[in-house]
Amino acid sequence: MKGKKKIEHTKLGALVIAGVLFLVFALYMIGKNQNIFGTSITLLTVVENVNGLVPGNNVRFQGMDVGTVKSIDMANDSTIEVSLLIKRKMQEHIKKNAATIISTDGLMGNKILHIVPQDGEAGPIEEGDVLFAMEQVGTEDMLKKLDMSGDYLQKTLVNLADITNKLNKSQAIWSLLRDTMLVENINLAVDEFRLAGRKATEMAQAGNRLLRTLEEGEGLVDQVFTDTVLSANFSKSIDQILKTGEEAERVLLEAKTILNEIQEGKGAAGALLNDTLVRESLLNTIQNIESSTESFNQNMEALKHNFLLRGYFKRLEKRKAKELEELEK
Structure with missing residues (x-):
């Protein structure tokens, strides 16, 4: 009887020990997040x-x-x-x-x-x-970068302080900032820039309108570029204008040559204008012709009053008057 109880106690103890070990293992695994x-x-x-x-x-x-x-x-x-x-x-x-x-x-x-x-x-x-x-990036790397950033920030602050001190000591800068004319000039410059911007905008809009007109096929320029007949005529006109210009240039050169020859006494015109004897002879001839013409007119007037030819001249005047009346009718 006693042996049987010992066996039961042994089994119970082993079971308790196994349960405790399992509990410890489970708690360990739970603690390890397994x-x-x-x-x-x-x-x-x-x-x-x-x-x-x-x-x-x-x-x-x-x-x-x-x-x-x-x-x-x-x-x-x-x-x-x-x-x-x-x-x-x-x-x-x-x-x-x-x-x-x-x-x-x-x-x-x-x-x-x-x-x-x-x-x-x-x-x-x-x-x-x-x-x-x-x-x-590890924590140490981040700390190193922060340390470097702090050094750069410190240098930057020192430079800013130095610049601020120099600005405070500079009278030229403050006098320039207090100058009212400078402000007015800056405002005028800004207005000029705005005006130039508006002009540029207007020019751009005009260019856009011109391009739109060309794209829509309107205007003489588009006809010149698209109409083959008109384009050919336009080319011919340009050629004629160029030829006319060449002819005008040639005529001007010839006229210049003639004037040079006249000034140099070459040719008949040059001889007449530059030779004093010929010029005096020509003037005498012209004077003789004028005096002969005047004498001829006097003789004709005398013939009109001559009783032998007076009737002839009257009939001639009547005929001229009748012809004028018929022309007026």
Whole structure:
């Protein structure tokens, strides 16, 4: 009887110990954020620096917790392999071309591994797939950049202070700024620029109207360019104008040549104008002709009053008068 009780006590103790061990293991796994009550798939991501990431940290996709970090192993001197446990129900939503990046939960929280979707077509992840890490900026790099930015900002402020001091000490600049005529001149210049802008706008509008007229086929210019007959006539007219200009130029050259010859005493006209003897003889001849004409007129007037020819001249005058009356009728 006593042996039977010992066996029962032993079984009970073993059962209690097994329960306690299972409870401890479960609590440990829960503390490590392991998915012990659901199915998971294992992924692998390759990084150069884990930045404080440890097993048990959360894995997020689009802001959702989709798994945990299972293990971190050093592959070689420059590559670290991080094993991930991902919930199987999220398998269809994560693509093979997704990338990973390590960040911090808040400002001072735990490290988190983010799965970032990428552009392009790709199938869903499978057991054992490898996701590659994105290039990331660490906290130290950010602090270095902030330190450099602070140095640049300090130099800039020093330069601004120096420029301000120089401006305050410069009387020429302040006198220039206080000059009222300068303001008026600037206003006039602005008005001139505005006027020039309006003129340019008007010219552009006129050019647009001209181009629109040409495109619509209106006006003489379009007819000259499109009407073949008118274009040919226009070309002939241009040729005639050019020929007329050439003829006029030739006539002017000939006239210039004649004038030069006359001035030089060449030819008959030049001899007449430049030879004094010939000129005097010509003047005497003209005077003789004028005196002979005057004597002839006197003789004709005397014949009109002669009784022998008076009737003839009267009949001649009547005939002329009758012809004038008939012409007037």
